[in-house]
Amino acid sequence: MAPAIPTAMERPHFIGIGGAGMSGIAKILARRGARVAGSDAKESPTADALRELGATVRIGHAADHLAEDASCVVVSSAIRADNPELARAAELGIPAVHRSDALASLMTGLRSIAVAGTHGKTTTTSMLAVALSGLGLDPSYAIGGDLAGPGTNARHGAGEIFVAEADESDRSFHKYAPEVAIVLNVELDHHANYASMDEIYESFEIFADRIVSGGTLVISADQQGAVELTGRLRTRSGLNIVTYGESDSADVRVHKITPRGLTSEVTVVVDGRFLTFTVSVPGSHYALNAVAALAAGVALGVPAHNLAAALGKYTGVKRRLQLKGEAAGVQVIDSYAHHPTEMTADLAAMRGASAGSRLLVVFQPHLFSRTQELGKEMGQALALADASLVLDIYPAREDPIDGVTSELIIAAARASGADVTAVHDMADVPGAVAGMARPGDLVLTMGAGDVTDLGPEILARLSS
Template identity: 80%
Template sequence: MAPGLPTAMDRPHFIGIGGAGMSGIAKILAQRGAKVAGSDAKESPTAEALRALGATVHIGHAAEHLADDATCVVVSSAIRADNPELARAAELDIPVVHRSDALARLMDGLRPIAVAGTHGKTTTTSMLAVSLTELGLNPSYAIGGDLDAPGSNALHGEGDIFVAEADESDRSFHKYAPEVAIVLNVELDHHANYASMEEIYESFQTFAGRIVPGGTLVVNADHEGARELTRRLAGSVKAVTYGESQDADVRVLSVVPQGLKSQVTVDLDGSELTFTVSVPGRHYAHNAVAALAAGVALGIPAAELAPALAAYTGVKRRLQLKGEEAGVQVIDSYAHHPTEMTADLEAMRAAAGESRILVVFQPHLFSRTQELGKEMGQALALADASVVLDIYPAREDPIPGVTSELIIEAARAAGADVQAVHDKAEVPAVVAGMAKPGDLVLTMGAGDVTDLGPRILNRLAQK
């Protein structure tokens, strides 16, 4: 049975409660019986989903939103020091708890699987959550994206397994003590927090060192960064590797595209096992193999878990079909790092056949664009044509000289057909003018570019 509610978190207040990570923790606490409250910048389906669970959600940030009887204030790294609710917490001497510490407390007494890596965390965590639920194991889970409805990014289950997405961006994954940890890949990202690959490796080594005695690290044998991490750990933790490499413990023998699905065959302990992955793309197939290896490390029979993985049919913003109008399909992608962009575009190319792929790309963060703008532009060369928006700043202030033009120049240098659109309101008409029946349109990025999908569909319907 799952543990009860930590006493200090029976009346929590969340600043930024609508965020992907924050809302999941709030949802689980509400389901465990906590009196949850919080604030967010704007109304959202997630806010409504939290209210349906009994949470009080204020819109906007103001000192009076924080109740005097709150037992703690939960924050993420995105909350600035001058937030009025944070200042009020200091006045009232209410403890401030980082999101990662709150999540770590929720995992106490359970068997955690923590999914880490520069890319693929949300998908792999979701695959585990769905497949373990399919097997009747009633896991708890906290995911960085919604499965099938607003607020479906987290659940308090009655089983003893807790599946969590482990965020390396601010080193918060150092707080967890998993029984099984997955490392999908290790690349340089989050440039505001990491100055070099050496710092990235050190951070992932710390994460791996948090695995409980007798636990297992599941690590990608095909990715050089992950292999380097394994070498650095040098037997200090039990490691199970997966991938297409000859020396992988769980070896991928084949990934056969079947429309928007894949058939995957692996060699596991000398026996071949074939199963279906219900989303397109080789990288998603490999994520499923990572989930399979993690489940087996936890003691779940592979022959039962493999077919259950087919129950996963996607998560919002991960190549999610938004609709079709005038013969044009609009698909939403969360990809914002060049590796993710390349993987999603290659997956769509494999599934699209002769169809054209048009991309609406919104760069995310000035620091990421400064470091990886050239590679983003090169990735866009895989599309038939692209529209590039201005940079979505999120938590960052502008950096002089860093604009979307860095990406556009690199894309054109790579032979891409690309144009800048500075006003998002103009995008639906621009895309409708470009698109022809049979085309696929991808809205791509981690910002609010996702909002353009329905608007593009509405404009296409007018053609």
């Protein structure tokens, strides 16, 4: 039986319903019987999928898109106060509910796993969702990206487990009270909301303190920020801490990661026993995400050998080193990486998976604030490519910052010896790539913005 829908969520209106996080919650509520409505900036396959579930989706933002009998409006931190639907809700006395509160309400009464960290949340959440589903546990899940297998970012399952991606960017992960939490890594990011590492640590400590008494924190034994956080949490009573990683001190220890083309074979030691399984995406960082998923499932009571076998059936998530196609002997792969650590990891993974191939990158910086703080490191990461095209900054929710442009990244890349070219018009990219690429090359479109749309266009131009 599905958990009861809170009264406030019986007739929700989502502003920005097509977004990865918002659409997942809307899909689950629709499956549970809520009368879902919402608006988005443009038509999309996500909007069509929501309509198939019975949701009313309107395009554009206008006050009259909001029904007067809506029980609430659901918003994310990206929705500005002057949004006409939000303003209309205030006039009508309809309460505004943050996306994280809506998600927390869906998790109530279920055994929840919340996946947090500066990088890798979507992949790890997806791995857990696929593995637990494959074992017949029928979990519910809400993910910040579409699975390559089931092809969706959310599901309402009949089982007792709920797996959720927990976003630290705006501190919204403080709303959850999971039975098991994962912290993959802790780094400084989201500079508009965090001024220092001390603020980051404090935020993750609050998240860890939300784990239910007797629950478990699964955390990296390798990454510096995670190790520091573990030290700060060791004195907490009622909290079980399970570490994972390549460190000899890890509770779930990685014995070996063996690259095999675009996959990896992973051997881990759990409770003194060796387990080996395959991860279908390249790179040690993805292998470690799978080990984190394994440790979390074990903490929930799922046998390790069953989980290892089920994780081997994971086929990836869209935009996480996703092969978009091949044309003229050139493979085009899409990466969501937008933080220097993610960029370095994905570029290194592609290097390891394709020895001898040239690696060409089309990079779109994401957010002015991130570029201002980390532009130098982004440029240094691009030195791992043979050549890169750098687009203008994708602003997302931000306004421009004086003096902050892609030139910060380009200058740092060139200082590191990288071959980098600025491209200001996305329409010029397919032709530029076709002029650079030759058979055997790999082309990586990289960034969290609309650079992903270029993959099919590049393939079409290479084919012509």
